[in-house]
Structures are given as structure tokens and as C-alpha cells.
Amino acid sequence: MIAQSPLLDDRIPAGPIQHKWSEHKAGIKLVNPANKRKYTVIVVGTGLAGGAAAATLAELGYNVLSFCIQDSPRRAHSVAAQGGINAAKNYQNDGDSVWRLFYDTIKGGDFRAREANVYRLAELSAGIIDQCVAAGVPFAREYGGTLANRSFGGAQVSRTFYARGQTGQQLLLGAYGALMRQVAAGRVSLFPRREMLELVQVEGRARGIICRNLVTGAIEKYAADAVCMATGGYSTVFYLSTNAVNCNATAIWRCYKQGALFANPCFTQIHPTCLPQSGEGQSKLTLMSESLRNDGRVWVPKQKGDARPPQEIPEAERDYFLERRYPAFGNLAPRDIASRAAKAVCDDGFGVGSTGYSVYLDFAEATERLGADVMRERYGNLFAMYHEITGENPYQRPMRIYPAPHYTMGGLWVDYNLMTTIPGLYALGEANFSDHGANRLGASALMQGLADGYFILPATIADYLADHRPDGLGTDHEAFTTAAATVEERTRHLLGVNGKQSVRDFHWELGRIMWEQVGMARNEKGLRQAITDIRTLRADYWRNVKVGSADTDLNKNLEFAGRVADFLELGELMARDALERVESCGGHFREEFQTADGEAVRDDPNFSHVAAWQHTAEDKVPTRHTEPLDFEYVELTQRSYK
Amino acid sequence: MKIEVKIWRQAGPTEPGALATYTVDDVLPDMSFLEMLDGLNEQLVARGERPVEFDSDCREGICGTCGLVINGAAHGPQQACTSCELRMRHFDDGATITVEPFRARGFPVVRDLVVDRSAFDRIMQQGGYISVNTGSAPDANAMPIAKEVADRAMDAAACIGCGACVAACPNGSASLFVGAKVAQLALLPQGDAERKRRAVAMVQQMDAEGFGNCSNHAECEAACPKSISVDHIARLRSEYRKGAWAALRRNEKRNDQR
Structure with missing residues (x-):
């Protein structure tokens, strides 16, 4: 029996799963329309979750302060999502339904997500597409004028809506437009080029944030009635990942250190279709949309070290290993399974390319069947990007791909209302942990970000605000002064180290440890080693890092230095969480727990729970709390995509 | 590859700016243009000099954050390519490359190559x-x-x-x-x-x-x-x-x- 921590009240409504959300909404307290403008809500981050939430809260009448680290809200990293967004519209009449999307998502997450949250997500999915179309998102269409769909990994129906290979961009620009409309209406104040460096609590409630103005370097204070974190994920802890170079965990890490619990930090997703690493100076890994697996076939030569160009390797001498191992899903097996399979063939010496760490993704068969024009229409921008980066033409020779850190399912623990364990502090989108369990399915991140931002938070936040009337709290309160002083002290400390090694060197080394020990495959020995190594590296950081110029105005190296300091703590928590979760599930693959043919083996009696970590003191082991996951509607099975 | 870069350095919107010349060694043809600049900044930090400030984020050509005028062309010599997607293989070993910010009355310079859009x-x-x-x-x-x-x-x-x-x-x-x-x-x-x-x-x-x-x-x-x-x-x-x-x-x- 898994213990329910008293700190973790999930507030999941009673009643049948189909009615939970509608009945919950009906019971939520409301704020009178005339009173809404008296409330101020801070939203940090302007991606799909943050942008949609800020715009919708303003439409409802709240006074919103919107923050982002980019120079414009339109550049948040949601912009880079390529493939699409899932929705249970069943426009294809292929048997899709809210239930099936719910089931696929729970199963894809390897039964480590909350049923009630995932059902709500599936239920809201159709409304998201309606909203985006009304906002002018130019989704792909059929000749008859109706919306087009494509298939994605982990599903046997075609339910993914897309806008060429730029779906994230188009959805983000829709939310950004809505946000700009509210800025013009005077209900949203924009604060770009700001980095949140501290959360301010007054009497145990989240009441504001401290930011660094990235242009002037000024430390700024902002007060509000509630604070929403929509700051994305933490894959850049690996240094090389598909995330943008400014993506970081600092904002949620500050919340964690202020007492918000951090759930399932070890649940990270390694995306199967990325460009392989090429050199030391590399700053990131580029993702090639998973949608490519619709028409691309993944293979390696059957013979180890076969150096022939791929076109010259005859069909009979190729191993289409995903089709061989997973005949039912083939190249569309879920991300964690496809990634591990690619690693396995490379570890066994069948990999291709100069490093031996890549596999082919071949479009020859699809091109012959559909023609080059159709391929260009579907994947033109991706092929062009691949060509520019690698210098190889994917219309003529297969792409080379390899898995890379991409998405983090873990994040701040939230209840059904998306509130963290700190009253008045909410977490949305990738920054929270709630819907994807141990593995996220393709095209589900955009769905969750927009569900949280457009529909869930704007409804649930009223329940809290109605009970906490505006009290005129200003930034002259001593809590703000203290928090700002902490931030300034941390900056002074970083600049004062003035050691010998660059910030990048430390980040690179942390990334190496994380990739090798806390990456695609983990084991007890490696995880213990990682914890020791990270602690040593962290101690060295504070003795030996060189931030360089001590200027406190625009100084990107100083920004990076602060983020890496936090990653050095987060990395340890990830390793610890992975060590304590003594089972394999989804993206968390413990080598000790696998079947004879290399599939993950879960331990449901002992680990069918959310692990949420509570900060105790600097350099002390945090406390692990558990929230049991009860499955009333789906039967726990071993995932099989065979 | 060894590359010489002439980079626009400007301390603030109203400060005068000028081109400064640097040499970057160990440039690989598969590196992106911005990774070459990352390498330069590592050198500058090691020498105790102020690194060159430039904006970038996704580094895959979709966020629109980066923007450099490279040898007089916005985003450099390649067609349909952002500064972050541009690879060093398009330049010759020993080349001299001029790097400036996007210049326009509507885009005041913030610092070095960073502009306000x-x-x-x-x-x-x-x-x-x-x-x-x-x-x-x-x-x-x-x-x-x-x-x-x-x-x-x-x-x-x-x-x-x-x-x-x-x-x-x-x-x-x-x-x-x-x-x-x-x-x-x-x-x-x-x-x-x-x-x-x-x-x-x-x-x-x-x-x-x-x-x-x-x-x-x-x-x-x-x-x-x-x-x-x-x-x-x-x-x-x-x-x-x-x-x-x-x-x-x-x-x-x-x-x-x-």
C-alpha cells in the first residue's frame, strides 16, 4: 500500500470520470465581473500555456502582468514544436473518441499519470482546435476545405492537426495575437527580457516575484494576488538537448526551494528523431519532427560497420529494427521505445555515421509511392533544415538520426486546479508534472499547454481568488525587500568567484554526467556515481567558475551562470529520483528491470505513485512524498506495441 | 579552419560603436555561425574581456531571435537561412567576416549585436x-x-x-x-x-x-x-x-x- 502524503491533496472531484470536470467547474467559486480588474495575476512565460493563460485571464477582466526572458513573447520555445497537436475530433471517422485519446495517453505514459487529469485533457482537446481555427491558425486542409490530419507515434488513429512542420509556431502566434490584443486593451502589461529569480511569499501565499531586467540589470519587484509559472521544461540540464539555449529551470527551481514540491523529476523524454551530435563546439541538438516517422523507415545495416553508402546497401541487408520488433506499430512506436531501440542497435555496433551513433531514416519508399512533390509539401521545411545543417540532401539519401533529450514530464507538483503546494502559486504546461506520466506521446505537449492556458487555469484560479480578496499589498512589503536582497547576494557571489573555468565547461560536464548516468538507460551504480559526481562538480563550480566580465547590465554569461548553478542542484535531484524509483516505466528505464527482450518492467504494487520532493536545506537530502495513483477505469497492462 | 571576424562593438544605444577584429581558431565546417561566436566568447571570457553580446534562442531557425548582418547581408550569404542555421562550411579557411547588427531607425542597438525589436x-x-x-x-x-x-x-x-x-x-x-x-x-x-x-x-x-x-x-x-x-x-x-x-x-x- 502506497502512503498518501498529507501535503499532496490532489483535489480530484468525486463522481464518474466523464463528469468530473463539468461538475467541478459548476462548483467552482466565481469572481464578480466588476471585481476581476481589482485582482492582479502574474504569468511567467509566454509559450502556449503562459501566453494563452495571460490572454484568457485578461479577456475575463483580470489585470495581468506577463513576463518572458525573450525579447518578444512570440519567441517562447513552444514556437519550435513541429509536428502537430492531438485532438479527439474523430473527423477521420476512424474510431477516435475522448475515451480513446484518454486511454492512449495513459498507456503512452506507462500508467504513471492521473486518470482524472488525462481524461480532462482529452475532453478539452476538441475545443482547442475550434479556438485555434477561430483565431486564424492556418491548419493544413483537404481539397474540400475541411481540416487534415496525420498520424503520430503511440496511436492507431489519425488525430493530429498540423500546420506544415510549424504547428507550434502557428499555435503560438495565435496565442501571441490574443495576448497582443489584450496589451492593446490595457489589460496585460508586458515585461520582456526579464528573468524571474525569486518567488515572494507573504503569510504562506505566493504574492509576487523578483526579476532581473536583462537589459539594465536592475532587480525588479512585482506584487500580485496569484502567480502562475509557465516556464517550460528543464531538458537543457543535459547541455545538449533539443531545447532553445535560453530554456532553463531557474524559475521553477526557485519555487521548489521556496517549498513547492517537485514531482517525478527523473521522467525525461529522449526524442528518437534528432540530428546526431557532430562536434565539441556544438550548442544544441536539432529535432526532426516525429511526423517524419509516418513516411520514413528506420534501419541500420545488418552487418556491423558496413561502410557502404546507404543507397548501395540492398534491401535484404538492412535491418528495419522497429518494424521487426514492433510489427503492429512499426516506425510509429512511442518515443521512449523507439529511442531505446536506436540506442540498443548502436551500442551493439550497428550504428552508422562517423561516430557510429546514428541510424537511417529512409524516405525512398514513401517518395516512390507518393512522389517528391507530396514529400516536399509534407516535410519541405524539415528536409531543407536537415540539408543546411548536415550538408546532405535527404531527397537523395536517408537522413541520419539519433535520440536527444527533448521534453521533461516531471515538474512542479500541482493539484487538479493546477495549484502547487504553495497557495496561490500555479504551474502550467511543461512546467508542471500532471498529464504525461512517464512518457509523453507526440503532439500532446501543445494540447496540454493550450488546455492548461486557455481552459483550465482561467476557470480554476477564480476558486482561489474568490477566497483571497485584494488587500493592496505593495512591493514595499519587507518580504520583497528580503527576496530582492537574496537575489543580489547570489549575483554578487557568482561574480565574486572569479575562478578559472568557464560556465560552459561546467554545463558541458554536467550534461555528460546526466546523459551517461541519468539518460536513456539508468542503473543503481551509475545513479549513485552521478550523485557523487554532481555534488563534486557543484562544489567546484562555486570555487572555480569564471563568469568573466563583472558588468551587471546586459551580461548573458551572468544569466547562464545563474542557470547552470541551478541545474547543478536539479541534476542531483533527478538522479536521486531515478535511484529511488526502483522500476522501469516509460522514459525512466532502469537496466535492472527489463524483460528478456529489453522491454520495461514496472512495479505497480510499489511504484504506481507520483514521487514529489520537498526541499529541506542546502546540500541536504530532500524529503520524498508519495501520491498513490488509482486506476479505476483502465487496466494496468504491460505496454505492448508489438 | 581559422577565421578572422570584424565585429561591431557598441556599449549602449547612445554610445559610439566600432568594428573590432578577432581571430577564431579551431572552427569546424559543421559548426553553426553562432557556435563560432560562442567559441570566440569563450576566448574573450578566458582573457577577462567582455564577450560579444548577441541574441539567439532556438538555434534551429524558427524563433526569430537571432539576426546578424554577415558580410553585408542580413542573415548572411545563404538563401532562406537564419544566422543560427548558417554553417561555417560556406566560408573559406582564413576568411575575414564582418558581423554587424540589424540596422534600422525602428531597431535601436541595445548593445553590440543586440537590437530592440x-x-x-x-x-x-x-x-x-x-x-x-x-x-x-x-x-x-x-x-x-x-x-x-x-x-x-x-x-x-x-x-x-x-x-x-x-x-x-x-x-x-x-x-x-x-x-x-x-x-x-x-x-x-x-x-x-x-x-x-x-x-x-x-x-x-x-x-x-x-x-x-x-x-x-x-x-x-x-x-x-x-x-x-x-x-x-x-x-x-x-x-x-x-x-x-x-x-x-x-x-x-x-x-x-x-
Whole structure:
């Protein structure tokens, strides 16, 4: 029996799963329309979750302060999502339904997500597409004028809506437009080029944030009635990942250190279709949309070290290993399974390319069947990007791909209302942990970000605000002064180290440890080693890092230095969480727990729970709390995509 | 490879700037242009010098954050390519490369290669959206939109808002940026209700921000990393004319009634 921590009240409504959300909404307290403008809500981050939430809260009448680290809200990293967004519209009449999307998502997450949250997500999915179309998102269409769909990994129906290979961009620009409309209406104040460096609590409630103005370097204070974190994920802890170079965990890490619990930090997703690493100076890994697996076939030569160009390797001498191992899903097996399979063939010496760490993704068969024009229409921008980066033409020779850190399912623990364990502090989108369990399915991140931002938070936040009337709290309160002083002290400390090694060197080394020990495959020995190594590296950081110029105005190296300091703590928590979760599930693959043919083996009696970590003191082991996951509607099975 | 770079250094918006010369060793052909600059900054930090400030984020050509004028061309010599996507294999070993910020009256320099493009947000605030509140949308398939129309709207919507069009234009005009958004929303039936007001308001804001007008050089299309066509500027003008004419008629009617 898994213990329910008293700190973790999930507030999941009673009643049948189909009615939970509608009945919950009906019971939520409301704020009178005339009173809404008296409330101020801070939203940090302007991606799909943050942008949609800020715009919708303003439409409802709240006074919103919107923050982002980019120079414009339109550049948040949601912009880079390529493939699409899932929705249970069943426009294809292929048997899709809210239930099936719910089931696929729970199963894809390897039964480590909350049923009630995932059902709500599936239920809201159709409304998201309606909203985006009304906002002018130019989704792909059929000749008859109706919306087009494509298939994605982990599903046997075609339910993914897309806008060429730029779906994230188009959805983000829709939310950004809505946000700009509210800025013009005077209900949203924009604060770009700001980095949140501290959360301010007054009497145990989240009441504001401290930011660094990235242009002037000024430390700024902002007060509000509630604070929403929509700051994305933490894959850049690996240094090389598909995330943008400014993506970081600092904002949620500050919340964690202020007492918000951090759930399932070890649940990270390694995306199967990325460009392989090429050199030391590399700053990131580029993702090639998973949608490519619709028409691309993944293979390696059957013979180890076969150096022939791929076109010259005859069909009979190729191993289409995903089709061989997973005949039912083939190249569309879920991300964690496809990634591990690619690693396995490379570890066994069948990999291709100069490093031996890549596999082919071949479009020859699809091109012959559909023609080059159709391929260009579907994947033109991706092929062009691949060509520019690698210098190889994917219309003529297969792409080379390899898995890379991409998405983090873990994040701040939230209840059904998306509130963290700190009253008045909410977490949305990738920054929270709630819907994807141990593995996220393709095209589900955009769905969750927009569900949280457009529909869930704007409804649930009223329940809290109605009970906490505006009290005129200003930034002259001593809590703000203290928090700002902490931030300034941390900056002074970083600049004062003035050691010998660059910030990048430390980040690179942390990334190496994380990739090798806390990456695609983990084991007890490696995880213990990682914890020791990270602690040593962290101690060295504070003795030996060189931030360089001590200027406190625009100084990107100083920004990076602060983020890496936090990653050095987060990395340890990830390793610890992975060590304590003594089972394999989804993206968390413990080598000790696998079947004879290399599939993950879960331990449901002992680990069918959310692990949420509570900060105790600097350099002390945090406390692990558990929230049991009860499955009333789906039967726990071993995932099989065979 | 060994590369010599001449980089624009400027301490602040009102400070004078100048080109400074640096040498970067150990450049690999597969490196991106920005990774070459990362390498330079590592050297500068090690020497205790202030690194070159430049903006970048996604490093895969979609966020629009990066923007450098490389050897006189916005985003460098490659067609349909952002600064972050540009690879060093397009330069010769031993080459000298000049790197400057996007220059325009509407984009004041913040520091070194970083410019302030917030004018683009203010233009968007004047109408770069469809006014629909969350929750009020009909079924997504209720309004069929011909594939050709949706595709053309998508061509326009591909704009990443980087500002290369402005940097490339001899007039410092933002017409391609504004035209792309106006065209996207004018093509789609959802945007029809506001199309006349939108074009006029966005163009007025573009003027107020200090961007020039279009005189058909088409440098913008050549520099655009997403190859957005100047045809959208033609549509912008058509929309603006209709909108301005409608506004004129409204004023005349109002005067007649007085």
C-alpha cells in the first residue's frame, strides 16, 4: 500500500470520470465581473500555456502582468514544436473518441499519470482546435476545405492537426495575437527580457516575484494576488538537448526551494528523431519532427560497420529494427521505445555515421509511392533544415538520426486546479508534472499547454481568488525587500568567484554526467556515481567558475551562470529520483528491470505513485512524498506495441 | 579552419560603436555561425574581456531571435537561412567576416549585436490578430476553407518576425513583416470582419515607429529566411487602400450629418 502524503491533496472531484470536470467547474467559486480588474495575476512565460493563460485571464477582466526572458513573447520555445497537436475530433471517422485519446495517453505514459487529469485533457482537446481555427491558425486542409490530419507515434488513429512542420509556431502566434490584443486593451502589461529569480511569499501565499531586467540589470519587484509559472521544461540540464539555449529551470527551481514540491523529476523524454551530435563546439541538438516517422523507415545495416553508402546497401541487408520488433506499430512506436531501440542497435555496433551513433531514416519508399512533390509539401521545411545543417540532401539519401533529450514530464507538483503546494502559486504546461506520466506521446505537449492556458487555469484560479480578496499589498512589503536582497547576494557571489573555468565547461560536464548516468538507460551504480559526481562538480563550480566580465547590465554569461548553478542542484535531484524509483516505466528505464527482450518492467504494487520532493536545506537530502495513483477505469497492462 | 571576424562593438544605444577584429581558431565546417561566436566568447571570457553580446534562442531557425548582418547581408550569404542555421562550411579557411547588427531607425542597438525589436510587438498590438475570446469558437470544420487559400495563408504566416526584411531594406521598411500578417488574416474568412481597420492601424503604427515605406526594391524577400514573397506587400497595399477609403467615407458621412 502506497502512503498518501498529507501535503499532496490532489483535489480530484468525486463522481464518474466523464463528469468530473463539468461538475467541478459548476462548483467552482466565481469572481464578480466588476471585481476581476481589482485582482492582479502574474504569468511567467509566454509559450502556449503562459501566453494563452495571460490572454484568457485578461479577456475575463483580470489585470495581468506577463513576463518572458525573450525579447518578444512570440519567441517562447513552444514556437519550435513541429509536428502537430492531438485532438479527439474523430473527423477521420476512424474510431477516435475522448475515451480513446484518454486511454492512449495513459498507456503512452506507462500508467504513471492521473486518470482524472488525462481524461480532462482529452475532453478539452476538441475545443482547442475550434479556438485555434477561430483565431486564424492556418491548419493544413483537404481539397474540400475541411481540416487534415496525420498520424503520430503511440496511436492507431489519425488525430493530429498540423500546420506544415510549424504547428507550434502557428499555435503560438495565435496565442501571441490574443495576448497582443489584450496589451492593446490595457489589460496585460508586458515585461520582456526579464528573468524571474525569486518567488515572494507573504503569510504562506505566493504574492509576487523578483526579476532581473536583462537589459539594465536592475532587480525588479512585482506584487500580485496569484502567480502562475509557465516556464517550460528543464531538458537543457543535459547541455545538449533539443531545447532553445535560453530554456532553463531557474524559475521553477526557485519555487521548489521556496517549498513547492517537485514531482517525478527523473521522467525525461529522449526524442528518437534528432540530428546526431557532430562536434565539441556544438550548442544544441536539432529535432526532426516525429511526423517524419509516418513516411520514413528506420534501419541500420545488418552487418556491423558496413561502410557502404546507404543507397548501395540492398534491401535484404538492412535491418528495419522497429518494424521487426514492433510489427503492429512499426516506425510509429512511442518515443521512449523507439529511442531505446536506436540506442540498443548502436551500442551493439550497428550504428552508422562517423561516430557510429546514428541510424537511417529512409524516405525512398514513401517518395516512390507518393512522389517528391507530396514529400516536399509534407516535410519541405524539415528536409531543407536537415540539408543546411548536415550538408546532405535527404531527397537523395536517408537522413541520419539519433535520440536527444527533448521534453521533461516531471515538474512542479500541482493539484487538479493546477495549484502547487504553495497557495496561490500555479504551474502550467511543461512546467508542471500532471498529464504525461512517464512518457509523453507526440503532439500532446501543445494540447496540454493550450488546455492548461486557455481552459483550465482561467476557470480554476477564480476558486482561489474568490477566497483571497485584494488587500493592496505593495512591493514595499519587507518580504520583497528580503527576496530582492537574496537575489543580489547570489549575483554578487557568482561574480565574486572569479575562478578559472568557464560556465560552459561546467554545463558541458554536467550534461555528460546526466546523459551517461541519468539518460536513456539508468542503473543503481551509475545513479549513485552521478550523485557523487554532481555534488563534486557543484562544489567546484562555486570555487572555480569564471563568469568573466563583472558588468551587471546586459551580461548573458551572468544569466547562464545563474542557470547552470541551478541545474547543478536539479541534476542531483533527478538522479536521486531515478535511484529511488526502483522500476522501469516509460522514459525512466532502469537496466535492472527489463524483460528478456529489453522491454520495461514496472512495479505497480510499489511504484504506481507520483514521487514529489520537498526541499529541506542546502546540500541536504530532500524529503520524498508519495501520491498513490488509482486506476479505476483502465487496466494496468504491460505496454505492448508489438 | 581559422577565421578572422570584424565585429561591431557598441556599449549602449547612445554610445559610439566600432568594428573590432578577432581571430577564431579551431572552427569546424559543421559548426553553426553562432557556435563560432560562442567559441570566440569563450576566448574573450578566458582573457577577462567582455564577450560579444548577441541574441539567439532556438538555434534551429524558427524563433526569430537571432539576426546578424554577415558580410553585408542580413542573415548572411545563404538563401532562406537564419544566422543560427548558417554553417561555417560556406566560408573559406582564413576568411575575414564582418558581423554587424540589424540596422534600422525602428531597431535601436541595445548593445553590440543586440537590437530592440519591440516595435514589432507594438505593430502587432494594432491588429495582428482576430478578435475572438477564448471559448466562443464554433466547430473547427463549420467553415470550410479551400486548401489553396489555407496554403497561401500559411505561406504568409510562416514569418518568424526576425526583422531581416527591415535590415535589408534601403528604406528600413517593415512592409514585408506587416504585409505577411495582413495577408494571412485577409485571406482567411475568420479575419474578414476586421480587415479594413487592421491594415490601416498596423501601417499607421509602422510609420509611427520610424520604419520607412516600400519602394519596390524587394531586398526583403531576398533576405527573408522563410522566403516570404513581396506579393504580400501588394496585398497589404490593396487592403490599406480599401481600409483608408472606407475610413474616408465614414468621415465624409459624419461631416454630412453635422
